[in-house]
Amino acid sequence: MKYLVTGAAGFIGFHVVQALSNQGHEIIGIDNLNDYYDPALKLARLAQLEPVAEFSFIKLDLADRDGMAALFEQQQFDIVIHLAAQAGVRYSIDNPLVYADSNLTGHLTVLEGCRQTKVKHLVYASSSSVYGLNTKTPFSCDDSVDHPISLYAATKKANELMSHTYSHLYDLPTSGLRFFTVYGPWGRPDMAPFKFTKKIIDGDAIDIYNNGNLSRDFTYIDDIVEGIVRVAEKVPSANKDWTPEAGTAKSSSAPYRLYNIGNGNPVQLLEFVQTIESATGITATKNMKPMQPGDVYKTWADTQDLFDAVGYQPKTALKEGIKHFVQWYRDFYQV
Template sequence: MANILVTGAAGFIGFHLANKLLQEGCEVLGLDSMNDYYDPGLKQSRLELLKEHRNFKFFLCQLEKQEQVDEIFEQHNIAVVVHLAAQAGVRYSITNPRAYVDSNLAGFMNILEACRHYKAEHLIYASSSSVYGANTQMPFSVTHNVDHPVSLYAATKKANELMAHTYSHLYRLPTTGLRFFTVYGPWGRPDMAYFSFTKAIMNNEPIKVFNHGNMKRDFTYIDDIVEGIVKLIGKKAEPNPHWQGDDPDPSTSTAPYRIYNIGNNQPVELGHFISIIEKKLSKTAIKEYLPMQAGDVPATFANVDDLVRDIDFKPSTSIEEGLGKFLDWYVQYYASIPNPVSNPIT
């Protein structure tokens, strides 16, 4: 596989994916804005590791600026685009909504247009489990209706799926959307609960336990996410010959369009999740119990039957194994930084 563009290459998932593709000998073009939503030093550390590979090229780029995106596509014959760049975070979207419109809507539009005009063979893009919103039928299936988002972040991800379908229909651009379920692991995002919990417990600070601990999440280890993406890169989205407009399947189409869940298919209670961190750190958390936050949901649970059927893959890393690897990395990484930058989100 050659000339793969990974947007958000200095981000959590983008870094791990780019690193895997580089190790497999692919020519990878990395794009990132390097914004300060969280510690830019962490992003820079990831980027420095990618730059050690000769088959990696990096571009500092803001997706909402069309001319910057077009210039990259003009100069390089890009076969596959894996679009992972986005303004992330459910809670941040409540107080900073315009950031999501710029990056997740305008930026995605520029990627779609570039893929169209420069003849990309396949666009894979990050959606999110947050699109299930107010749905309560478990496990969440790609065949379920997702018209009731409860955060602007979720709404932009749902909009991305709709925009992608339009381009698949009008221009026959193969697009594959991936609904990620609570991704975690080494080099993760500091605004995620497992990261902030670890930092607080190690510093003897209280952790905020929302919905009084009555939460479940389908935590998915980063290596499983990456393996799923790599397998799907080689499986270009195709039309569903059995699709019917009077009984529509939301995850497929008469266009070359697909949606998949990538989740561990094993929800974990928040209390158990915290206890694993406590056990591995040999420290007890100081818990501050709080009500549910606006834009949040009590549980997530992925149905991954379509993923198993189409690429014979199902995430399988246990929460104990995955958190253990994260904590090992966390201790080693922050021990090597004399004065780490504090996370501006928490």
């Protein structure tokens, strides 16, 4: 099979390319290599992929309409795994227009490319951020997600709606994955596991928001990648029994599905910090701070639908995953 992986130099995309190449698939990866975080880390990931015979990289921005159309026309992909996006809840508060180009226009260029070249299946990244003001846990794809509290979350909800439109109008099979806090080797510097580890090792204080009264559904990268690859192989079909009145957002009369992909086991922020302290052998200095705009108090994934569909069941305990991450961090940065 021939795959397109967008965001191939990103954290999750890099690992997905590795997994697909191990299965013998041909992969084209694209990324614009922007400076949202240090491009050197993205280039280092790509350097790891250079020996992979099945992989080719093209530097391309999703918002480049002509470039994206030409890519799809020339390559004729079987399956698209669309992971590229402008990430970050807090960054979206200060830089909202960036999200329109990458997450809205960019998602539309992918949808158009899939439609025009009759791609067999589009798998795309949504986010647990779409649950916004929801307080009922665990979060389920049966729940309403009409009250986002960050622009980032709103763009991800928009991606789900846009995808459904294309599934309905053009019979394009689409599967959206709502990711819950992913961590592991080669992780993003803007996320808590990386930031906390760096500051603790460097001897700097870490900021603990809402006095630590937060919890996250931390999910190890290997578990996430296994779920993505399994979903890519599970092409959705129309649910003939679905109706708008009785149905839910996770399914449709179109070939469209939504899944949570997470660990299903929320961890208190202070417990998470203690796990990093144990892995590094260093006690952190903590600054207690108020809640940040756009943040949610708790994330917790109900992953039963994903288990039913593809047998997804995360295996990596937090202690083990953090140990692997800290070891990678020390090796990569030589600290």
